[in-house]
Amino acid sequence: MIKPLADRIALKLIPSEEKTASGIVLPDSAKEKPQKGEVVAVGSGRVLENGTRMPSEVKVGDIVLFSKYSGMEHNINGEKVLILAERDLLAILD
Amino acid sequence: MIKPLADRIALKLIPSEEKTASGIVLPDSAKEKPQKGEVVAVGSGRVLENGTRMPSEVKVGDIVLFSKYSGMEHNINGEKVLILAERDLLAILD
Amino acid sequence: MIKPLADRIALKLIPSEEKTASGIVLPDSAKEKPQKGEVVAVGSGRVLENGTRMPSEVKVGDIVLFSKYSGMEHNINGEKVLILAERDLLAILD
Amino acid sequence: MIKPLADRIALKLIPSEEKTASGIVLPDSAKEKPQKGEVVAVGSGRVLENGTRMPSEVKVGDIVLFSKYSGMEHNINGEKVLILAERDLLAILD
Amino acid sequence: MIKPLADRIALKLIPSEEKTASGIVLPDSAKEKPQKGEVVAVGSGRVLENGTRMPSEVKVGDIVLFSKYSGMEHNINGEKVLILAERDLLAILD
Amino acid sequence: MIKPLADRIALKLIPSEEKTASGIVLPDSAKEKPQKGEVVAVGSGRVLENGTRMPSEVKVGDIVLFSKYSGMEHNINGEKVLILAERDLLAILD
Amino acid sequence: MIKPLADRIALKLIPSEEKTASGIVLPDSAKEKPQKGEVVAVGSGRVLENGTRMPSEVKVGDIVLFSKYSGMEHNINGEKVLILAERDLLAILD
Numbered sequence: 001m002i003k004p005l006a007d008r009i010a011l012k013l014i015p016s017e018e019k020t021a022s023g024i025v026l027p028d029s030a031k032e033k034p035q036k037g038e039v040v041a042v043g044s045g046r047v048l049e050n051g052t053r054m055p056s057e058v059k060v061g062d063i064v065l066f067s068k069y070s071g072m073e074h075n076i077n078g079e080k081v082l083i084l085a086e087r088d089l090l091a092i093l094d
Numbered sequence: 095m096i097k098p099l100a101d102r103i104a105l106k107l108i109p110s111e112e113k114t115a116s117g118i119v120l121p122d123s124a125k126e127k128p129q130k131g132e133v134v135a136v137g138s139g140r141v142l143e144n145g146t147r148m149p150s151e152v153k154v155g156d157i158v159l160f161s162k163y164s165g166m167e168h169n170i171n172g173e174k175v176l177i178l179a180e181r182d183l184l185a186i187l188d
Numbered sequence: 189m190i191k192p193l194a195d196r197i198a199l200k201l202i203p204s205e206e207k208t209a210s211g212i213v214l215p216d217s218a219k220e221k222p223q224k225g226e227v228v229a230v231g232s233g234r235v236l237e238n239g240t241r242m243p244s245e246v247k248v249g250d251i252v253l254f255s256k257y258s259g260m261e262h263n264i265n266g267e268k269v270l271i272l273a274e275r276d277l278l279a280i281l282d
Numbered sequence: 283m284i285k286p287l288a289d290r291i292a293l294k295l296i297p298s299e300e301k302t303a304s305g306i307v308l309p310d311s312a313k314e315k316p317q318k319g320e321v322v323a324v325g326s327g328r329v330l331e332n333g334t335r336m337p338s339e340v341k342v343g344d345i346v347l348f349s350k351y352s353g354m355e356h357n358i359n360g361e362k363v364l365i366l367a368e369r370d371l372l373a374i375l376d
Numbered sequence: 377m378i379k380p381l382a383d384r385i386a387l388k389l390i391p392s393e394e395k396t397a398s399g400i401v402l403p404d405s406a407k408e409k410p411q412k413g414e415v416v417a418v419g420s421g422r423v424l425e426n427g428t429r430m431p432s433e434v435k436v437g438d439i440v441l442f443s444k445y446s447g448m449e450h451n452i453n454g455e456k457v458l459i460l461a462e463r464d465l466l467a468i469l470d
Numbered sequence: 471m472i473k474p475l476a477d478r479i480a481l482k483l484i485p486s487e488e489k490t491a492s493g494i495v496l497p498d499s500a501k502e503k504p505q506k507g508e509v510v511a512v513g514s515g516r517v518l519e520n521g522t523r524m525p526s527e528v529k530v531g532d533i534v535l536f537s538k539y540s541g542m543e544h545n546i547n548g549e550k551v552l553i554l555a556e557r558d559l560l561a562i563l564d
Numbered sequence: 565m566i567k568p569l570a571d572r573i574a575l576k577l578i579p580s581e582e583k584t585a586s587g588i589v590l591p592d593s594a595k596e597k598p599q600k601g602e603v604v605a606v607g608s609g610r611v612l613e614n615g616t617r618m619p620s621e622v623k624v625g626d627i628v629l630f631s632k633y634s635g636m637e638h639n640i641n642g643e644k645v646l647i648l649a650e651r652d653l654l655a656i657l658d
Contacts, residue, residue, distance in 0.1 A: 005467055034166045043467075044433060050144065051428055052145055054145060064099075074467075086099075087100070091135075092096075092099065142238070148235050151232060159260075183193050184196055184271045185193055185196060186190075186193065187189070237331045245288065245326060253284075253356055278354065278356075279323075280285040281358075328517075336517050346475075371475050373472050381628075381655055425614070452657075459655055557570070560638075563567075
């Protein structure tokens, strides 16, 4: 088990599909593309200057988009887990 | 569906027209040009140091101007969605 | 119509005259020169950490000086509008 | 007339004399030298995070020292005025 | 004995195993890998702007993940101890 | 007379002696060396975010150490005065 | 005597021994090594935004570890004293 600290979130990576519904691979645009992951553990939240913690907006099981070059990978029992700061998460997909 | 986190906003890009009313394409000035988009989803707002959230000034359906190199593109069902921070939005057009 | 967001201000550019009263063009000094504009729209104001907004010091119709390389140009009905942050405005001329 | 915004100050430059009382021009030291100016207009003051403004320590007519490379020059009726932030002023001379 | 100051944490390094359960060494991904350590001492906590200290989320004996290039090593009686800021800790493993 | 603004301090430089008590000039270490000065004028203090000013810890006549490359020199009646921010002062010598 | 200002601490350097108990010099690791010193004087503490001072965690006589490249050396009566900010101290050794 992994328990992220402060505003950290642990994710299991979801491989991205660079294809449209019709199966055609699209050429990349100049824009940076985010990646998908499933939340596996959530930290206790960012410490505010008044000493309280701001709880995370995401929960275990959420599918989230995050910025490609953020976070650090760790192996837990042979499985890759990415740990990143909540501010590097962009959106929840549902 | 996409649910942006914190101060993030999701936009559908609106292609820009680099022409005047008379249809003449104008030479570019040295100034950076913003781009247009339609708001498709709005985050819960930026966290202030007192622990409250500042609600966004924009709402779904607003046509907004934003800084050209900001945000990240994501494909949802083959449609491009741009996710950026509200501070990268410049103005609402009406 | 354009409605700037937060601390953004929209300006119509006023071409600068690089001449003295007697009509002689002066050589440039090493110092950066600001530019002139007329305020056409004003945002709702900067968000303070206590969640209130600080109203702008400028109003529609004010002639203002601003730092040359700040802001982004946008065409509205063939007219150029510059959108910049209020902190890039230097002074009101009257 | 010019009305500086926020923590901006408008100055009329006072040419510096690089000589001692006995009239001998001194070689420059390695240290940066500040410049002299007379305050011609004072802004409404810096906005604090509690929403109040901090009034300036200088007033119109004060002779001040300021950091050489700060601020922007503007011509008003053929006269040069330098606009800079109050934090770039170093001291009042009396 | 070592008593870390403020938000510092002292760790004993735990050598990482770059192998899966089946004993096969995996090729490295492009992502930065964190390292493992055991907490040996905990500081009094980060000072908040209201003058109180935020106690650490970790305690002596916790196994933690931390960012590879953070902290400084010190020898205490021939044993290596790494001292780093709590914000460089990513997660507790249990 | 000079009246420093905000957190500025005005100093008269005291030439440093790079010798031990026995008069032997020591070779320089790799470390940056601070310089000595006598306080000749003190500003009204740094503005805190609550709008009050923090009075300086030094007073006129104090001999202080300061970081070598900080501040700006000004000539007042042929005398060199160094103006720097209080945070660039390291210690009082007595 | 030396009286450090604000969050400054004055230290007497303690030469480091790069050897194990058995007297063997160890090869350096890639990690930055901190240095040891004895506290000889302590400043009045960091100013918080509410105008109070945060007293230091260290006291005169404490043996502390600090980051190698921090601080400035000063000679007092032929003795070297290092002046650094309290945040550059890592831990107390006892």
